[in-house]
Structures are given as structure tokens and as C-alpha cells.
Amino acid sequence: MSIHPSAVIADSAQIGENVSVGPFVVIEEEVIIGDGCVLDAAAQLRRGTTLGSENHIGSGAIIGADPQVIGFDSNINGGVKIGNKNVLREYVTIHRSTSDGEFTVLGSSNYLMTGTHFGHDCIVGDNNTMANNVLLAGHVLMGNNCFVGGASVFHQFVRVADYVMVQGLSGFSLDLPPYVMAAGVNYVAGINSVGLRRAGFDGNARKEIKEAFRMVYRSGKGLKEALEEAGNREWTNEAGAFFDFLHQKSKKGFCIRMEKAKAD
Template sequence: MKIHSTAIVDPTAKVAANVAIGPYAVVGARVVIGERSTIESHAVINPDVTIGVGNFIGHGGIIGTAPQDLSFSPGRKTHVAIGNENVIREHCTIHRGSAEGSVTKMGDKNFLMAGAHVGHNCEIGNNVIIANNCLLGGHVSVGDGAFVGGACVFHQHMCVGRLAITQGASAFSKDIPPFVIAAERNYVFGLNVVGLRRAGFSAKDRDEIKTAFKLVYTSGLNIAQAIEKAAT
């Protein structure tokens, strides 16, 4: 274990033997950090955060601080749970859950670029890329393989679908369906065809997704009508 002499690690924290913790980093009470993880200088891992194996927390990253929720009571027991092999770059912030016993969750092999913010009770899947300075409000869900462009803003309680792509500097307040390219303000431009190929979708599967996309977005039907037609 490589812990810099200026780092502060709470005696109740469980830190694996080969974890590196940099200068002036703080690891709070009841934190768990898995093997081969790196916590760089000035990062703060607040109490009740669980970090899996092979994670990287960049300089000044803040994990598990209280949510920005006016209804939150400081006495509540809430958590952050981070999976394995994630890269969380410098100055990212990830807030813990708001309601009693709730969790902000992140899966495996995600890449959060510098300055990204993940609000309370968000759920991020696997192999997600969130570019610089993105803002995820509370309870946002991001599906596996999604790519979120830089400086995007997401309203609370919305979903970003699997393998969706969002253009940088866009803002969203409505759910983004899986497999689409979305931009500007709640606008869908097309399908992430390249992403579907890379993810191993067959030509038949891609054709079915294209048919569904056209039915919803270019047929002139409303959502209810499109769903009804798709079911027939």
C-alpha cells in the first residue's frame, strides 16, 4: 500500500494492500477501496463510499459528499457504490443518495472526464463515457455504452438509453431512447448506426431498430399510435 504521509485515512476505512493514495487525499469513515485502485492528490472520498477493483480517482475528485437536495437531512445514511475499472478524472463530483438508505451507483469500465458532475441517486451502467463538464441531475439513469458529449446538461429523473450519443453543449429534460443520436434541446437526429455495429448487432437487428425509429420519428404518428402500430 502506498499512502502519502500527508493523506488522511480514517481508521475504519478498508483499503486493499496495493492501493495508492496521493498527497493530501482524504478517505473517510467506513470507506471500502478495492485492489489496484489509485486515489490521486487532494481527492476526497467521503464516508460510506464503496469503490471496487482497479479504479482511478483523479486529482481533486470528490466522491460521496451530501446531495444538493433541499429535502436532505444530514443524519441520513446514504451511499455511493462504484464498480470496477472506472476512470474518474480530476475534479469530478459524485454525490451520495438523498433518501434514507439510497445509493448513487456506477457500474464497470466507465470513463468520466474532468469536471463531470453526477448528482444524487444517479445510476450509470457499464462502458459509459461522460465527457468534460457534464452535469447529471439527481436520479438520472445512463445506459450501457452511452456517450455523453462535453458540457451536456441533464434534468433530474430522466434516462439516457443504451448506446445513445449526445452532442456536446446540449440540454435535455426528456428521456433519450436507446441507440439514438440526440442534440441541442431534446432533439433526436438519427440512429447511432456505427455504435450498433461495434456493439455486435446483426444486420437484421439493425434493420428492425431502423424500422422502429422511422415509425416513432418520421411516420407522423404520435407515440401512442406508433406503439399501437408496432404491436400489430
């Protein structure tokens, strides 16, 4: 273990083996840090934050600060839980939950570039990459294997499913179903075919996903009618997941196809 003498560490913090703590790092009460983590200069882990193993926290990152909610009671014991093998670059901020005993959650093997922000109560899965200054408002849910371009923003309670690719400088107040490429403001442009191929989806699975997308976004039918039609045939598990997401109750509604929006 390597701890710089300028670091400030609470007595109640639990630190695993082979952890590196850089200059001016702050580790507050009831923080748990797993084995093999690296905390660069001036990183802060606020009270109630839990890190798994082999995470790298960049300079100036602040994990577990109070949520940006007017009138928030700082005595509420919400926290942040982070899995294993994540990279959080400089000045990443992740705010803690607004509810006692609840957590803002980041899974494992994610790469968050400089300035990425998670608001309170976000839940983000595994193997996601977020470029600089991506902003997730409170309660955003993101699945696995997504790539989000720089300076993209997501409104509170938005859901982003697996294998979504988002163009930089985009904004979303509506849900994004699995496998789509998304751009602009609440638009989907097509299927993330390259990402699916690289992820090992076979040709038949990709074909079925494209057909599912066509049925919902290019058939000219409304969502309800398209889902009813989809229920009349068998689909691969991968394409079925596309329809399953659209069947789920949404607080926000779903993004629309870019060409249709421009035509309207």
C-alpha cells in the same frame, strides 16, 4: 500498498491490496476501497463510499459529498457505490443518496472526464464515456454504452437508455430511448448507426432498429398509434428493446425528432 504520509484516512476505512493513495487524499469513515485502486493527489472519498477494484480517481475528485438539496439532513446515511475499472478524471463529483440505505450508483468500465458531475441518487450503468463537464441532476438513470459530449446537461429524473450518443452542449429534460443520436435541447437526430456497428450489432439488427425508429419518429403517427402498430408484427430483440423503453412509464416524456421540431 502505497500511502502518502500526508493522506488523511479514517480508522474505520477498509482498503484493499495494491492500492495507491496520493498526497493530501482524504478517506473518511466507513469507506471501502477495493484492490488495485489509485487515488491521485487531493482526491476525497467521503463517508459511506464504496469503490470496487481497479478504479482510478483523479486529482481533486470528490466522491460521496452531501447532495445539493436545501435543508438536507446530513445525518441521513445515503452513500455512493462504484463498480470496477472506472476512470474518474480531475474534479469529478458524485453526490451521495438522499435516503437512508440508498446509493448513487456508477457501474463498471466507465470513463468520466474532467468536471463530470452526478447529482444524488443517479444510477449509471457500464461502459459509458462522458466528456468534460457533463452534468447529471438528481435521480437521472443512464444505461450502458453511451457516449455523452462535453458540457451536456440532464434534468432530474431523466432516463437515458443504452447505446445513446449525445452531441456536446446539449440539454435534456425528456427521456432518450435506446440507440439514438441526440442533440440540442430535447431532440433526437437519428440512429447511432456507427456505434451500433462497432458494438457488434449485425446488419439485420441494425436494419430493424432503423425501421423501429422510422415507425416512431418519421411515420407521422403519434406515439400511442405507432406503438400499437409496432405490436402487430415481430421484431428482433434489439428493436424490441426500443419499443419496450417507450412503453415504460415516463415521468418526463420522450424527446422529439429534430426535423419535426424545426418544422413546427
